[in-house]
Amino acid sequence: MEPVFIVVIVTVAIALIFDVINGFHDSANSIATVVSTRVLSPRVAVWWAAFFNFVAMFVFAPHVADTVAKIVK
Numbered sequence: 001m002e003p004v005f006i007v008v009i010v011t012v013a014i015a016l017i018f019d020v021i022n023g024f025h026d027s028a029n030s031i032a033t034v035v036s037t038r039v040l041s042p043r044v045a046v047w048w049a050a051f052f053n054f055v056a057m058f059v060f061a062p063h064v065a066d067t068v069a070k071i072v073k
Helices: 003-036 042-059 063-072
Strands: none
16 A cells, blocks of 8 residues: 555544544533533433434534535545
8 A cells, every 4th residue: 555545544544533532522511511500410411412412413414524525526
């Protein structure tokens, strides 16, 4: 394999790993806020976050993914 191809694969892998880790942090921060203020119990907060993260995947258009796809073409 060419070195450039390996660099591209490693870069994409690192970006995907960062994206997953960043999502973990965002979810934890949003849940921590409502739990620490005692708006919701921890169990309800986790269910609430999971439900709306799942729904958002279908409701909102993937604008960032669309933009990246147009640039890569």
